Ligand SMILES: Nc1ncnc2c1ncn2[C@@H]1O[C@H](COP(=O)(O)OP(=O)(O)O)[C@@H](O)[C@H]1O
């Protein structure tokens with residue numbers, strides 16, 4: 088059974104259709120990448136999945152139950168790593184972790200233990216007692232990620248968690264997330280970097296203008312276009328997907 | 342409960358790391374008390390209540406008005422606020438220069454005739470203010486302005502009748518004091534109905550006084566001396582506490598700006614614990630401010646809080662209500678920058694409609710009837726004033742409970758609005 092089952096999701100903001108007819112699922116231990124340019128509808132999709140937005144149509148199944156029939160339990164199963172940092176700058180890294188852990192329902196002691204554990208695995212142990220305001224961008228990103236992991240969610244939602252940090256820090260974070268997937272956590276991950284998606288994801292959904300244009304494993308996608316090499320070209324002005332290594336997809340999805 | 346405690350502990354920790362915003366907010370209270378203290382000056386310290394304002398009347402008209410005036414100002418109620426004497430102009434000026442009186446009102450020669458005949462000229466009363474006592478003269482001026490509005494309205498609406506009465510009144514000039522009063526009251530009594538309906542829409546004075554009938558001698562026995570300072574103070578506290586609550590509610594805007602509100606919502610959906618957690622902090626800040634203000638009031642103005650315990654409870658309840666209200670405003674307003682001005686206007690408006698600056702019975706009638714009684718600010722201000730002037734057996738308890746209930750109600754609505762905004766994808 089899928090951990091996350093999304094069916095025909097649709098959301099509009101006034102005239103803008105942000106997400107249309109989006110369906111996919113994420114299994115336990117699976118690393119699912121939602122790949123698309125800015126404004127494609129990635130954040131909207133993630134927000135719908137974690138109940139920050141209510142869909143106009145469609146359904147979200149979490150571990151077999153409809154999200155909105157039991158939002159409390161659904162929230163408990165998920166951890167969201169928001170695109171923008173959501174941290175208290177005055178507090179230390181440890182205090183941020185412990186706070187969000189307690190908000191997620193951990194006891195004081197559990198929160199403390201778990202924070203120590205995460206600081207360790209995020210290689211922040213020596214900086215755990217510094218205020219976030221003193222952290223570098225990469226360190227903030229790591230704490231931002233850690234806060235979502237305090238309650239050991241079964242499904243981790245990551246909205247472009249590596250934007251704006253150096254390649255080294257990015258690799259660290261991505262390795263860490265890969266490790267979580269290997270340990271059985273389902274991952275829904277959005278990015279606009281093809282190479283990230285390519286190197287990490289078990290399956291990829293290519294999204295633009297709120298629609299999933301292609302979906303499948305890396306091999307599936309390669310088969311669909313008949314090339315070994317995937318390359319994507321976002322035409323920034325129209326944000327349109329104009330080609331997937333040549334014209335193969337254009338004719339198919341235009 | 343566990344969650345609210347977690348949220349609150351987080352905020353307290355943040356305050357400890359960066360105490361400046363909260364110190365500023367509480368500092369506002371200190372500054373306010375100090376400024377008001379300076380404005381009212383030394384006199385404030387002398388005794389509870391305020392000494393009556395000393396003023397002189399120079400009557401150059403010497404008409405039947407003189408008698409009426411003399412009668413009015415010797416009334417008990419009036420004498421609580423004003424210590425008036427009749428002097429001639431030269432004498433009065435000397436007293437002003439010697440800083441012995443606050444103001445001189447001059448009734449010019451021919452005033453009453455001009456007034457009754459409705460002629461344009463000769464109807465100006467003159468007010469000479471002592472610049473050294475600006476607050477008192479402001480009160481006198483406001484009173485006089487209101488009196489003039491009333492006189493103008495009378496002349497406009499009852500000109501004919503007034504003229505008819507002049508002869509009678511003129512005769513009465515010879516007669517004794519009591520018959521004058523009798524006639525005056527009869528005049529007022531006859532016109533009462535019309536006056537009653539007109540009065541609602543006039544602006545009576547800041548310190549209102551009764552100028553109506555005192556003929557039958559059954560005038561109400563005034564209780565304790567009316568405590569003007571505590572009266573004004575309660576009103577100002579009502580407004581400033583709300584402003585302090587508003588600025589400490591700004592924490593909610595920060596949380597939405599930092600995305601922490603959304604993160605919370607992604608974990609819980611319902612935002613009530615979040616709003617309540619914030620409310621506790623706001624209540625703490627406003628309560629501390631309230632203590633500063635009320636204790637400062639006692640020290641600086643010599644206000645003797647007659648029932649400090651009751652005032653404290655009502656104030657605490659008011660802080661709860663204010664915290665809920667400001668968080669409700671925040672949930673409606675959206676972004677902090679955009680909300681700043683409207684919030685201030687809303688709070689000032691609430692305060693004004695609740696009798697902060699003027700008594701509610703000095704507000705237009707429909708506001709008195711249909712607006713003020715429904716405003717929590719008004720409940721608070723009135724209760725603090727009443728506690729100071731009467732024995733309130735239990736009413737204050739009910740009002741405190743009501744204030745709390747409304748505070749939590751506001752918080753609930755606020756949480757729902759915040760949540761709904763997030764669900765719709767709007768800027769929180
Ligand atoms: N709260 C909102 N109100 C109105 N329009 C929105 C809102 N959020 C997103 N949109 C619009 O929906 C589309 C998808 O946005 P988003 O999901 O943020 O894209 P992405 O995360 O892929 O960059 C964009 O056109 C964006 O302008």
Ligand SMILES: [Mg+2]
Pocket residue numbers: 126129130131170246247
């Ligand atoms: Mg996005």
